[in-house]
Amino acid sequence: MxxxxxxxxxxxxxxxxxxxxxxxxxxxxxPFTTYPNIPTDQADRPVPADPLQGYLFFTPTExxxxxxxxxxxxxxxxxxxxxxxxxxxxxxxxxxxxxxxQGDHFYLKGPSPNGEATQGWQMPKPADVYRAAITEVNRYxxxxxxxxxxxLAVDRQDEILKSLESGSAKLKGGIDSKAFFTLLLQNxxxxxxxxxxxxxxxxxAGWKLIGFPGARYNNRPFVTQHGQAxxxxxxxxxxxxxxxxx
Amino acid sequence: MANPDVVLVGFxxxxxIMAERLTAAGLNVLAIERGGWRDTPNxxxxxxxxxxxxxxxxxxxxxxxxxxxxxFRNNAGQVALPMRRLxxxxxxxxxxxAGIHWNGQVWRYLPTDFAVRSHNLKRYGASAxxxxxxxxxxxxxYDELEPHYDTFEYLxxxxxxxxxLNGKIQPGGNPFEGWRSREYPNPPLDMTYGPTLxxxxxxxxxxxxxxxxxxxxxxxxxxxxxxQLGECTYCGFCEKFGCGNYSKASPQTTILxxxxxxxxxxxxxxxxxxxxxxxPGKTRATGVIYVDGKGQTQFQGAEVVMLTxxxxxxxxxxxxxxxxKPYDPKAGTGVIGKNYAYQITSSVNVFYDDKIINPFxxxxxxxxxxxxxNGDNFDHSGLGFIGGGYIGVVNTGARPIETHPTPDGxxxxxxxxxxxxxxxxxxxVSIATxxxxxxxxxNYLDLDPTYTDTYGRPLLRMTFDFTxxxxxxxxxxxxxxxxxxxxMGAREVQAKKRAGSYSVVPYQTTxxxxxxxMGDNPKTSAVNRYLQSWDVSNVFVQGASAYPQNxxxxxxxxxxxxxxxxxxxFLNHYQKSPGPLVHA
Numbered sequence: 001m002x003x004x005x006x007x008x009x010x011x012x013x014x015x016x017x018x019x020x021x022x023x024x025x026x027x028x029x030x031p032f033t034t035y036p037n038i039p040t041d042q043a044d045r046p047v048p049a050d051p052l053q054g055y056l057f058f059t060p061t062e063x064x065x066x067x068x069x070x071x072x073x074x075x076x077x078x079x080x081x082x083x084x085x086x087x088x089x090x091x092x093x094x095x096x097x098x099x100x101x102q103g104d105h106f107y108l109k110g111p112s113p114n115g116e117a118t119q120g121w122q123m124p125k126p127a128d129v130y131r132a133a134i135t136e137v138n139r140y141x142x143x144x145x146x147x148x149x150x151x152l153a154v155d156r157q158d159e160i161l162k163s164l165e166s167g168s169a170k171l172k173g174g175i176d177s178k179a180f181f182t183l184l185l186q187n188x189x190x191x192x193x194x195x196x197x198x199x200x201x202x203x204x205a206g207w208k209l210i211g212f213p214g215a216r217y218n219n220r221p222f223v224t225q226h227g228q229a230x231x232x233x234x235x236x237x238x239x240x241x242x243x244x245x246x
Numbered sequence: 247m248a249n250p251d252v253v254l255v256g257f258x259x260x261x262x263i264m265a266e267r268l269t270a271a272g273l274n275v276l277a278i279e280r281g282g283w284r285d286t287p288n289x290x291x292x293x294x295x296x297x298x299x300x301x302x303x304x305x306x307x308x309x310x311x312x313x314x315x316x317x318f319r320n321n322a323g324q325v326a327l328p329m330r331r332l333x334x335x336x337x338x339x340x341x342x343x344a345g346i347h348w349n350g351q352v353w354r355y356l357p358t359d360f361a362v363r364s365h366n367l368k369r370y371g372a373s374a375x376x377x378x379x380x381x382x383x384x385x386x387x388y389d390e391l392e393p394h395y396d397t398f399e400y401l402x403x404x405x406x407x408x409x410x411l412n413g414k415i416q417p418g419g420n421p422f423e424g425w426r427s428r429e430y431p432n433p434p435l436d437m438t439y440g441p442t443l444x445x446x447x448x449x450x451x452x453x454x455x456x457x458x459x460x461x462x463x464x465x466x467x468x469x470x471x472x473x474q475l476g477e478c479t480y481c482g483f484c485e486k487f488g489c490g491n492y493s494k495a496s497p498q499t500t501i502l503x504x505x506x507x508x509x510x511x512x513x514x515x516x517x518x519x520x521x522x523x524x525x526p527g528k529t530r531a532t533g534v535i536y537v538d539g540k541g542q543t544q545f546q547g548a549e550v551v552m553l554t555x556x557x558x559x560x561x562x563x564x565x566x567x568x569x570x571k572p573y574d575p576k577a578g579t580g581v582i583g584k585n586y587a588y589q590i591t592s593s594v595n596v597f598y599d600d601k602i603i604n605p606f607x608x609x610x611x612x613x614x615x616x617x618x619x620n621g622d623n624f625d626h627s628g629l630g631f632i633g634g635g636y637i638g639v640v641n642t643g644a645r646p647i648e649t650h651p652t653p654d655g656x657x658x659x660x661x662x663x664x665x666x667x668x669x670x671x672x673x674x675v676s677i678a679t680x681x682x683x684x685x686x687x688x689n690y691l692d693l694d695p696t697y698t699d700t701y702g703r704p705l706l707r708m709t710f711d712f713t714x715x716x717x718x719x720x721x722x723x724x725x726x727x728x729x730x731x732x733x734m735g736a737r738e739v740q741a742k743k744r745a746g747s748y749s750v751v752p753y754q755t756t757x758x759x760x761x762x763x764m765g766d767n768p769k770t771s772a773v774n775r776y777l778q779s780w781d782v783s784n785v786f787v788q789g790a791s792a793y794p795q796n797x798x799x800x801x802x803x804x805x806x807x808x809x810x811x812x813x814x815x816f817l818n819h820y821q822k823s824p825g826p827l828v829h830a
Contacts (some may be wrong), residue, residue, distance in 0.1 A: 015474055043288050046300055073659040079668055091434055099338040105305045107315045107330045109697060118749035119318055158660065165658070193646040194299035209664070210671035212606055212646045215296035215489075219480040219607040226439040230604050237294055 007181040044200030046237070049094040049199035057097040057127065058089075064150035065134045066092055068069045072157050073188045083192050091131075091200030101127035114176075123179060126187075133180040137164070138169040196236045203241065250276040250512070253534055253548035255563065256555030258343020259802065260788035260809045261423060262497035262505065264373055264399075264552055266471070267813035269508045273821075274457045276546065277511075277554075278536055280518035281340025285498055288465035290346065290488025298645040302486045307347050309337040310558075314699040316558060316706040320747045321688060322575065322663045326707045328697050329432035334590075334749065335756040337556045341515060342497045344556065345802075349485040349610030349642060350461030350494050352404050354395050354801035354807075357424045357620040362684070362795055366632045374632055379688040379715065380578075380585055381632075384792040385766040385775035388424045388812065394807035394814075395435045396427055399459075402495030403467035406430035406459035419613070420456045422582040422623045435464045435478065440461075440603045440675035443596075444639040447733035453616040458640060460611030461495035465795075471504045482643020484610035494610060517544075520701055522551055522567040522785060531569075531785050537682055537701055550784045550820075553762075557791035561691050561761035562706040570762075570772050570781045573690050575709075580779075581772045583692045585685035585760040586708065587796040590635075590744055594677040594731045595651050597738040602672050605644035607686040613640030619726050620798045621682070631718040635681030637727045637797030644671070651676065653738050677731055679723035680755070686713050710749050711782065718742050757801050762791040767830065774828040776815040777808060782825045786812060 055063050067089045076082035085087075095101055101124030105107060115122050123129050130244035135208065138148045145152055149160060163169035165185075167178035191200030193207070195215065201207065207214050222230060233240070252260045252268055257279035265275050290307070300306050309332065317326035323447035338344035358365045362381045366374045375381060408418025409431045434457040445455035462478040469475070477520075478493040492499050497549055505511055516539035523532045523545065533547035553560040564582045573584035615638035617623060626632055652666040694707040714718075724743045731739040765771025766781035777792055779785040788809050790801045797804075819827055 045294050046297055048705040073683050075661050076662055077661050077664065079664055080662075082664075100304055103312065104671070105312055106312050107311045109328070109330045111696070116320065116324060116747075116748050118320055118496075118751070119324075119327045119815070120333055120751045121330045123330075142748065154402070161659070187649075189660075190299055191302055194303075195297055196300055205644060209668050210646060212644075212671070215483075216425070216606075217292055217296070217481055219482070220436075221475075222604065223438055223480050223607055224417060226442065227602050228604075229602055230607075237297060244812060 009148070025099060046197060048197040048238075049091065051199075055090070055093045057093045057101065061148065062130070062134045062177070063089065064148065065138065068150035068157060069161065069184060070188050071193070072154060072161055073185060074192055075192060080209055080220060081202075083188050085202070085207050086192055087200045087202045088191030090241055091198055092187050093188075094199050095187065096127045096130055101125065103127075105208070121179070123176070126183065130147055133171070133175045136173045136175045140171055197238050202235060204234045247276065247546060249533070249547040249630060252276070252550045252552055253278060253546060254552050254554045255534060256280070256343065256559065257341050257497070257513065257554070258338060258554070258556070259345040259497060261343070261554035261586070262345075262501040263552055263806055264408065264788065266501050266505050266814055267810065267817070269505065269511045271817050272510065274510045274787060275512070276514065276548075278514045278517050278519050278534065278546070279341055281515065282453040283515050284342055284346065284486070284488075286490060286492060290490050292441040292490030293551045295488055295490040295703045296481065296483040298483075300387070301347070303647060305332055305336070307338065307340070307488060309339045311503055314705070316708050317694040317697050318710070318750050320709070320710045320711040324711055326709070327692055328705065329750050332715050333751045334586065334754045335758055336753070337558065337756060338684040341502075341513070345496045346488045346498065346754075347486050348496075348802060350402075350799075351640075351800040352399065352402065352406075352459045352461050354424060354426075355388065355797045355799055355804050356422065356623070358622045359797040359799075360384040360386065362632070370626060370632070371621065374626075378713075379713075380685045381584070382685075382763065382765055382770060385764055385771070386808070391804070391807045391811055392425070392427060395803055395808035397557060397810050398803055398806040400431050400473070401468055401469050401500050402461045403432050403434050404430050404459050404461055404495075405432040405464035407434050407457050407758075409456060418456060420617050421454050422617045422620065430459065432464045432467055435460055435462060435612050436480075436635055437614065438480075438604070438607050438612060438641045438642055439601070440605060441612070443601070443638040443675060443734050444677060444730065445614040446729045448616050449613075450574040450733055451730055452625070453618045455616050455638075458611045458613040458615050458638065460609065462609040463493045464610055469500055471501065472537055473500050473644075475499050475502050475654050478609050480607050480609050480612065482606045482608040485549045486606065518701070519563065520703060521568070522563060522569060524567065524569070524782065528568070529782060531782050532568045550830050551788070551804050552786040552788060557758050557761060557789050558691070558706055560787050560789055560791045562693070562703075562760055564772070564787065565693050565706075566703055569779055569785060569818060572692060572815055575688055575690050581768075581770065583690045583761050585794055586687050586689050586691045586710060587683040587759045587793070588710065588748070589755040589757040589796060590681040590683055590712055590720045590729075591718050591754050592679045592744045593739065593742045594724065594727045595740040595742070596675040596677065596731045596736040597651070597653055597670055597740070598675070599737045603675055604672060605641060605649070605674065607679055608641040608643030610642055611640065614639050616730075619723055621809040629718065629722060631715045631722070633682035633684055633715070633719055635668055635679055635719070635723050637677060637679050637723055637730070639677050646671075654740055662774040675734070675736075677727045679720065679727050680800075681716065681720045681723055683712070684715050685760060685795040712744070717744070755800075757790070757796060759793040759796040759801060760789040762787045763794045764792040765794065774826070776827045778820075778827050780826075780830065784824065786810060786816070788804050814829045
């Protein structure tokens, strides 16, 4: 039964950057809760968006398109700021400049024929989709309406967004207008409602709009207060602006 | 490393359960996990866990399909294409597997769920099961698994209310459930508003609401192994997230604090098993091939190999290792990949003008349920389907990127959408239905002829669609949910049926089942009643891959009970006399 070779408690963790500091746990190990070799400074904290102004991924033309589009998807109105005012264009820019845009969680091997809708995403990585699609949308609006999307009247922009949404806008370059619209709308919603540390949802305006209290840790006191308004303001993973002196 | 007694491939729930049981009996166990080490303070601490973008939408605790995915098609007439990003289901990777980001919805199957073919034939006659519906009985009964369900529920500290104690129906519990030998270890969670409104209306309608059994702690709990869990804070970041508060049962909170201290247990992380090696006669496994974190291919010998990965990986390892005969849907022969099944879900939204629901207050399994339309709890005569599902309101926490309830006719964007979401987010209750999927001749798993993973192995190919049975059943459940919704005193009710073909895009459930099913005959099943391969007797295949079809319940408790059942057989019989535990 038990063999002599395996009488020590070990974790063998080999190789990757994440685990290279883990190495071998020695024999006579400490109790589990005081793991000497997985110190708390290896906490897998999020990487906040670069707060510097300016676009890292979008060209000026692309930025104009995205700013105009997100302004129509979630407009500034009597209810409060829209996506643009909440930093959503910057949010999408940072996402595309980072691992997501490069497809770090996408399977990207070919071949990539068109499939059924039920088979899902068959496009390149998100950064490539934006780059190609914005060019083609602007080509489409120039052909049909004599100007880039961002230069058109907002009613016209809404009309074009609807035609992308339905897929009735036929774009060149093999771009699936409906799939691009779905991605753009999803990323816009992400930027409007994600934790502000990623550059969007400025001043938690998206959460305030709907009444979501954010990264509240303990809701126990409110579970059985049926029908009562939640009394606390929203909080981000980085706290609240009024927690610091400015 | 010299041969351990048992090598476990994958280290989520079934891996941790097997490792704990086998090391407690003195065996040397090596677990090989493709992902990294994960624990509460480092991987999902409260200081950064509540991050919807990162964990739900950027998949930072899920399987990464950039390295390995599957291909999908609805039927054999289509060309399967890669699932290029996760959607419909969200498997895990790393220590703890999907047991970190699960909801903690802990259900026992009904006694009749273990006898789907024989029970339905007996009650409804031969026409109840169409020729291409390939359902089979489990080769194990509810009564045999009851002690093992109990073990898992006490391991996890389930919060709930028994409905049937040793045959006696209990007020407040699920009157349809199978008998249980004792009460749940913890009382029910406190209940939020939405589920309460549902339960009142369901009672008025003559149904039998009860509290959802939850692996979210209603109070501090120390389990039989000595692991301590804390009281749930209803933070709403549970489903699809780790728990920073030690309040959700997971391998990390219930088993690892004890297991990791045992000298006869070893865990290898960032190492992916790519193949099970067989002797020349193909009747005995000699060990496993794995790729380590440096990309080096290694061999590890083993006396016994247990597949304890997610079902999709268990099945692919059997296929790539040539263990068992692959299923052929045309001929109806072979077993590996046969009877892949899933879950069918739908919802009914209930919009109020005057009620503040605060849907963000939640826990993964916080809700009220009716089971009146699950399994064979109701008369199916003339309905044109078998099986069923539960209906209820579960407040998992309405994260704001994911949760946008708006009435019919409201556009998906623009000022009209913005106005509608501002009005409805706090005042909407969503009723869910959670239905069974019967197995079908044309729904199966095999190897893809075109696409490969990061190691060059063929991807698994999934061929799956809902059949008439699922659509009729799900529509019936949705109609019943709508009946209750209309009694809830709302402004508007919106039924969202599951129409058309199955799609891998929208999230539904991570309840994939089958492909290495258990049975009493090697011609129609991959493993015997103890989850031992019929073909290679020192290989065991744990997990939901063993289910001959999927019931209307979340699968975790049943796969855990089967792991305990299998461990008992392994220790009491196989260890004394290695070889087939069942002679066909």
